[in-house]
Amino acid sequence: MKLKYLIIAAAVSLMTSCDNFLEPESLSTFDTNYVFSNVDDARKGVNAIYSHFGQDAFRSRLSNNMTGNTDIERQSGWNSNGDRYQIWNLDALESNRDLEIVWTYAYRAIRDANIAIEGLLASGKLESSDLAEANTMNQLLGEAYTLRAYWYSMLTYYFGDVPYITEAPKAGNEFNQPKEDRNVILAAEIQNLIDAEAKMLWADQVPFGIEQVNREYTLGMIARLSLQRGGYYLQPDLNMARESDYLDYYQIAKDYTAKLISLKDRELPEDFRQIFMNQCTFQAPVNEDVLFEVPFAIGNGDVAWNIGVRVEGGPTAAHSFGSGNNYMSIPPTYYLSFDTLDIRRDVTCSLYKINTSFEYEFVNGGLDIGQGKWSRHFLPNPPGPSSAKGTGINWPMMRYSDVLLMYAEAENELNGPTAEAQEALKRVRRRAFDPQYWASRVDAYVSQVSAGKDTFFEAIVDERAWEFGGEMIRKYELIRWGIYSEKMAETVEGLKELADAAFNGTTQYPDYMYWKVDETGNFTILNPNRRVVAPPDDTWTQQSFLLALHSDQYTYQEWITKDWENHINGPKPGVVRYIFPMPASAIASSQGTLSNDGYGF
Template sequence: MKKIYFILLLIAITSLQSCKKFLTADSPSLTDLEYVFNTEADAKKAVNSVYALFNQDAFTSRLSNNFSGNSDIECGGVSASPDNSRRDIWSFECTPANGDLLTVWNNGYNAINRANECEKGLKEVSLVKDPTNKVFNNLLGETRALRALWFYWLMNHWGDVPFKTTPSRAGDNFYLGRTGRDTILTFLINDLIEIEPKMSWADELDFGIERINREFVIGMIARLSLMRGGYWLYPDKTMKRKDDYLKYYEIANTYTKKLMDLKPRALPDYATVFQNVNKYIKPLNSDVLYEVAFHPGFGDVGWNHGIRVDAGTHPYGSGSNYLSLPITYYHSFDTTDKRLPVSCFLVYYDKDLIQQPAGATSVAPGKWNRLLVPTPLGASTAKGTGINWPLMRYSDILLMFAESENELNGPTAAAQNALRLVRQRAFSESLWSDKVTAYITTAAAGKQTFFDAIVNERAWEFGGECLRKYDLARWNLYGKKVADARNALIQMGIDGTTNTGTYANLPDYMYYKKSANGVITWLNLYRRPAVEPPVKDVPTVGSNPDGYTRIAWTRSMYNTTTSGPANFPLWTWRGYSDYTGATAVRYILPLHSSVVTSSLGALQNQYGY
């Protein structure tokens, strides 16, 4: 079925004036709101102009994925020294001169200002005309959710930020200082709570899950509430949460349960969820609640994030994976977990579409694959895959409910059942007794053990979807998980090289063969073989013609020249030097120097920048 798009059809909206620079109006002449918001069709075009800002590089290749590294799951390739690029964000070495900061900051406030303009028009024109109109009410909900999303991202990356909910006008005070995250989040949560009952479900909307809908807004209330109830980094570089945090766990619990009661759905096959996204299929009442829509020729999913495909004469174009998954994550899975081969892809495709081993430092987030699009994109294509980007899935609702229920009441039967629904999808039914029932019984022995199970489950469920950084921050586990991952990688390298220790049973080398059509078959995906198999061309070229080829696996984490850790564990989280994980990670980014300068003293860099 031909994919239907709506977000980018009207990018060139001229009816709304947005800000060219942070918090400044770009024209003294303003739109006639009565004209723009008088009809459903025109009001929808105006709101589409807010969606259109998802199509900028600030979101497609930066905010949606690049800014989410480095966690214990999504890890970007870091240079030998800082280079004032996205890699410095990954290594926690970003400076106020980094241009990506300004790109995302300005785009975020541009989107917020457009949303503010739309809210004003909808409230003062559209809903005055017909306060019960479902289209107008959903558009207001979309507008508020879009504003909430951009503030959510800005706060996650910059902490307390300027807060404005009215459209910029000539003569306004454009030099706003920071507003506390607690104040902003409380406003946004209440804002969405007020509009949510008036919104439409995805199956009532013309573009389904490609438009913000009631189920997504319910989930967004929960996500914002867990951030409000969680920890965050303060300028003195300590992690704290507010005394009223339980109130927000209660809100998260109430709203996740509300969606589970009003609009429950079975979780479909895990692999199929992502195949559908790559194939432009958008099922209703399924796992994905809302996904950012990209028209063919736009969007970077499957270009900078996903399975690597090298350019060649084939018709699929080229793409890479800026963020890879460390082998600590790969080996954290139960080997029978169906999510493992979907999330962690161990090969790439060369210029002839022949599979090649990706290697231990380039495990790809396999959920995104440009080879699956309905029509090949073209030999010369790279960006612009048209693959949508899911922002929330129903499994997230289940796990947020389980987490909030546990925090409030312990691992109750309801909390266990929500976790059960997620794990049952991950394993064959014949394994449920052990992998689901017994596993959950053990996890439910106490509040802390159940919380730990939720932390792990969210890792296995959402790997490569770039949620982990935000989760680790609100849990106050960022430092611990980074230190654990780095230390484990270093130890894997040592144990793989010496064949002793905790990780000696993991593959020191991965052995593989290729079929006639270039498909790789692995000998030892999870364990070191008991006996080393015959290796092709060893000891001399031509030896063992039917033997295996091998690549270094855990051994690649060890540098035999220096007799110490390899570059990957040394460089990946370089700016966080605490190997114990006891101190806070400085995940909050600096303001770009031009933002500080143009604020005329209203804004200053904090957090030691």
């Protein structure tokens, strides 16, 4: 059952909005007390927090559009001064509207979370003699804490130190709060989740399953936030650092992933593609891979509009699925990094698009590889020829495979590649290969990379790339690992090597690919992994692939040398300035409390 009402604006009517994120409209104590005095209205109060996922701040910004560029996703930011281009190019201004939208709605969500937290704590219902009431109220409290922690995690990734607001708005509050150390914020939010999770309910115990924050997701978020807190971060002097207590947070990540594995383990579904087909066909099974996904109602959500398989539609198209683009294409270095037997590659990397004739066609230019996990042409009911946004496809926030790999990473950091760490990695890889290949692709591979702590860590870095391509979490991982610039430089050099080999005729990989739509209507590529001199017959269409990386004018296509330039040679070469300036509107309304100091601004 799709949880539509969490995203609709009606929930917001309980909590008044405001122009200044710190300056609320009045909200009477009587109203708050009433809202959180009973389960039904308390549910509506917590729904107000979810409603902000339905705004562009999340559905097209934080969820996917603002998360490039990485070693597995890319978009050119240097060819426009538009807001999103500034973000892709890491040179955003204080006036950037996209950043202002994210800042504004993050603090609105935090405001509504604070109202719910205070209301629930003051309600007296958390210790109700009615067990069902007490369980529901404690579950709602955990949801509020977890959603607030998500938004603070994002704020610290994008802006560094930010105001840390934990009180509900009320008359007499000091609205102009200074910035707080991001480590203080993350540590406090982690502790709040630790305190709340034990009284939360599992996905199979709550009305809307994985379309509602549940105990599984909160346990996973404790681990994710702990790895963020224990990882590297950019300081105002443009140096990357990590705190001396970082191992304490790796221990928390290990403990809480282990807790989830112990209390609510599940086998990963065998069919990797079906995980995402479930989202495209509005299915949300519990006790499987997805722990929590943002529930978008039909008419909301931008999945398969600005991310996913490209679909060319419009009023004159021969189909009624509408139009969908893909803002974040996949570099060929990532496509070719997969083992050729890894079933995740062809799910993640789409080498086809759907044209206006509702036919398969090779992607534009040969290199516009799409995020293949979602497509509007998978929808059970065509939304209309002129449709674009609002597909209603949910967005995954965390999967169980993430928990297994976080456990493996944390265990390795603390104790090296133990048998437990190896088994967690094996569990993820087993799904990626047919059982006949497990001996070589799983057991032998994991044994080889387990020679030492460093090689096992590198294997985790690789595995997370192959497992979560297109799910747009790579940026945050590269940051906390402290290897963002290093990986960008590797990507550029890898693309140059592929271009040179293709141009010189020495490549073993496809300089051209040959494709067709077979008799059964399936899109087929003759040589997805290797170079062939010519196709066997004239039923195949030739498409330039790696040869398209070469440019007679520039040697390499401009995007190769420019897309990642500020990630490699920014204000401090070798360090990615991923922090952005706080919005000018927030600074202006702070009455001198906030300023964009440091980070070379």
